[in-house]
Amino acid sequence: xxxxxxxxxxxxxxxxxxxxxxxxxxxxxxxxxxxxxxxxxxxxxxxxxxxxxxxxxxxxxxxxxxxxxxxxxxxxxxxxxxxxxxxxxxxxxxxxxxxxxxxxxxxxxxxxxxxxxxxxxxxxxxxxxxxxxxxxxxxxxxxxxxxxxxxxxxxxxxxxxxxxxxxxxxxxxxxxxxxxxxxxxxxxxxxxxxxxxxxxxxxxxxxxxxxxxxxxxxxxxxxxxxxxxxxxxxxxxxxxxxxxxxxxxxxxxxxxxxxxxxxxxxxxxxxxxxxxxxxxxxxxxxxxxxxxxxxxxxxxxxxxxxxxxxxxxxxxxxxxxxxxxx
Amino acid sequence: xxxxxxxxxxxxxxxxxxxxxxxxxxxxxxxxxxxxxxxxxxxxxxxxxxxxxxxxxxxxxxxxxxxxxxxxxxxxxxxxxxxxxxxxxxxxxxxxxxxxxxxxxxxxxxxxxxxxxxxxxxxxxxxxxxxxxxxxxxxxxxxxxxxxxxxxxxxxxxxxxxxxxxxxxxxxxxxxxxxxxxxxxxxxxxxxxxxxxxxxxxxxxxxxxxxxxxxxxxxxxxxxxxxxxxxxxxxxxxxxxxxxxxxxxxxxxxxxxxxxxxxxxxxxxxxxxxxxxxxxxxxxxxxxxxxxxxxxxxxxxxxxxxxx
Numbered sequence: 001x002x003x004x005x006x007x008x009x010x011x012x013x014x015x016x017x018x019x020x021x022x023x024x025x026x027x028x029x030x031x032x033x034x035x036x037x038x039x040x041x042x043x044x045x046x047x048x049x050x051x052x053x054x055x056x057x058x059x060x061x062x063x064x065x066x067x068x069x070x071x072x073x074x075x076x077x078x079x080x081x082x083x084x085x086x087x088x089x090x091x092x093x094x095x096x097x098x099x100x101x102x103x104x105x106x107x108x109x110x111x112x113x114x115x116x117x118x119x120x121x122x123x124x125x126x127x128x129x130x131x132x133x134x135x136x137x138x139x140x141x142x143x144x145x146x147x148x149x150x151x152x153x154x155x156x157x158x159x160x161x162x163x164x165x166x167x168x169x170x171x172x173x174x175x176x177x178x179x180x181x182x183x184x185x186x187x188x189x190x191x192x193x194x195x196x197x198x199x200x201x202x203x204x205x206x207x208x209x210x211x212x213x214x215x216x217x218x219x220x221x222x223x224x225x226x227x228x229x230x231x232x233x234x235x236x237x238x239x240x241x242x243x244x245x246x247x248x249x250x251x252x253x254x255x256x257x258x259x260x261x262x263x264x265x266x267x268x269x270x271x272x273x274x275x276x277x278x279x280x281x282x283x284x285x286x287x288x289x290x291x292x293x294x295x296x297x298x299x300x301x302x303x304x305x306x307x308x309x310x311x312x313x314x315x316x317x318x319x320x321x322x323x324x325x326x
Numbered sequence: 327x328x329x330x331x332x333x334x335x336x337x338x339x340x341x342x343x344x345x346x347x348x349x350x351x352x353x354x355x356x357x358x359x360x361x362x363x364x365x366x367x368x369x370x371x372x373x374x375x376x377x378x379x380x381x382x383x384x385x386x387x388x389x390x391x392x393x394x395x396x397x398x399x400x401x402x403x404x405x406x407x408x409x410x411x412x413x414x415x416x417x418x419x420x421x422x423x424x425x426x427x428x429x430x431x432x433x434x435x436x437x438x439x440x441x442x443x444x445x446x447x448x449x450x451x452x453x454x455x456x457x458x459x460x461x462x463x464x465x466x467x468x469x470x471x472x473x474x475x476x477x478x479x480x481x482x483x484x485x486x487x488x489x490x491x492x493x494x495x496x497x498x499x500x501x502x503x504x505x506x507x508x509x510x511x512x513x514x515x516x517x518x519x520x521x522x523x524x525x526x527x528x529x530x531x532x533x534x535x536x537x538x539x540x541x542x543x544x545x546x547x548x549x550x551x552x553x554x555x556x557x558x559x560x561x562x563x564x565x566x567x568x569x570x571x572x573x574x575x576x577x578x579x580x581x582x583x584x585x586x587x588x589x590x591x592x593x594x595x596x597x598x599x600x601x602x603x604x605x606x607x608x609x610x611x612x613x614x615x616x617x618x619x620x621x622x623x624x625x626x627x628x629x630x631x632x633x634x
Binding site: 083127161230235 | 398400411413441477486488501508512549
């Protein structure tokens with residue numbers, strides 16, 4: 001135990017940990033548990049205690065059976081950690097939606113996202129808490145924290161796979177814009193990492209600003225037709241998390257879709273177009289859908305006339321149009 | 327069908343392998359496919375068949391090795407051979423035998439724990455060790471990094487990027503996707519597998535199972551209110567067999583590859599993978615994909631879902 005710290009004089013575990021580190025905090029807390037466990041629990045329940053502080057002393061809390069003395073929120077947080085560490089834990093605070101649980105999960109992330117001193121087990125807790133908040137609670141307010149963790153962990157060479165996977169499960173294209181913002185980073189590694197996440201080619205340091213502009217424009221133009229693919233780093237080293245549904249862009253069906261959903265035609269003409277469209281090569285489909293979107297925005301009557309033609313003629317017009325001949 | 331530059335006697339090659347052997351089953355699947363599998367030489371085809379046989383055998387061996395399943399944050403390795411990196415990967419220690427280090431995972435599996443993608447990489451290295459043999463393997467792979475699909479190894483890059491295929495072949499790396507996975511267990515977002523004979527798959531953490539059994543297993547890790555089942559994707563990751571073949575010593579009559587095939591990477595490579603790659607002849611890729619002939623039922627990826 002650190003001889004300079006008198007447990008009886010400690011006013012805040014958080015301040016103690018910030019000033020002296022995790023080990024001093026744990027040892028002082030352990031000493032308090034053996035002499036004055038009520039005081040130890042009282043300090044832990046103070047409003048200024050962060051999740052990293054609770055996590056650091058949790059083994060001592062368990063060893064001294066202090067769980068019953070914890071505040072309701074700290075107790076939930078301790079149970080969440082136990083649930084993540086122990087597959088066979090009985091209590092489940094991560095499945096059922098509850099505002100009380102959500103508040104604790106947010107507290108874990110808000111006070112703990114920027115701590116890198118507590119090891120892999122701690123980071124795993126943050127990964128799962130992030131995933132639960134995003135997928136179960138659709139909690140958008142935490143996205144900047146998760147974004148920060150992803151880029152900071154990448155900088156430190158730590159594991160990011162499950163965090164990246166969770167981030168893109170928000171199914172909100174704003175996450176793509178958040179990542180795109182890092183294309184302009186002064187740090188080349190950070191910019192390259194952002195490009196990888198967005199499935200963009202390495203355009204080199206001199207072209208990042210242009211790449212950012214191009215990507216944001218692409219995102220805005222295609223947003224009505226985009227879908228999340230759910231590809232992750234467990235599946236491929238080159239996940240492409242967002243793609244354009246070329247069929248919807250071609251038919252100008254703008255309903256928001258999460259996950260690829262084959263388009264169903266509304267009438268016979270659409271059905272005929274779709275069947276032919278699906279037989280085209282990928283490059284032809286892309287050309288056709290881009291051209292369709294372009295003329296739709298310029299002149300909806302012209303678009304309807306164009307759509308009424310056979311697909312072969314549509315393609316001809318698209319090719320000519322792209323060359324500025326129509 | 328199979329097309330070999332200069333031609334080849336399909337029946338003679340087929341009959342050179344025992345009945346029910348992996349090589350024979352792969353040959354038959356290729357020959358009966360609507361996809362044309364093209365090879366620059368008979369040697370490349372025979373090499374691919376050998377590697378596929380060893381991929382199957384290595385997957386079966388790894389399944390019996392007592393290698394544990396763990397997330398990257400809980401991964402562990404035998405530090406006699408490997409350094410555990412901060413992200414949970416394993417980096418071959420300097421000065422140790424790469425062949426011994428790979429073999430150690432199979433003989434001392436209890437000292438190791440990792441997740442399903444890394445297990446697939448281990449299977450590929452072991453298969454190549456069996457085909458290349460120790461000396462060539464160690465000359466070829468002076469640095470090995472085992473961490474998901476972050477291979478840092480241009481020779482094996484293709485196994486990290488699945489492509490749509492018309493059929494799965496024995497030894498392929500496939501993937502079961504679990505779109506409604508429980509956020510409490512993100513590591514069950516899917517399962518990487520090696521395709522085995524008799525409609526079986528090896529997936530680390532699940533074992534050797536049928537497709538239905540793997541799907542059932544993944545479905546048990548779905549979130550509350552899940553509506554979508556796990557499914558086998560219509561994609562596979564295959565190594566560039568031509569490039570791997572070029573590493574092999576060549577009979578005098580056969581031309582050598584243009585570039586020296588031995589690739590050495592520093593343990594922490596600062597060279598981007600694209601730049602580090604040594605140009606090699608392009609491998610035989612399936613030319614056309616018309617229709618799936620596999621008995622498995624394919625589903626498009628990702629699974630359909632719509633929300634208002």
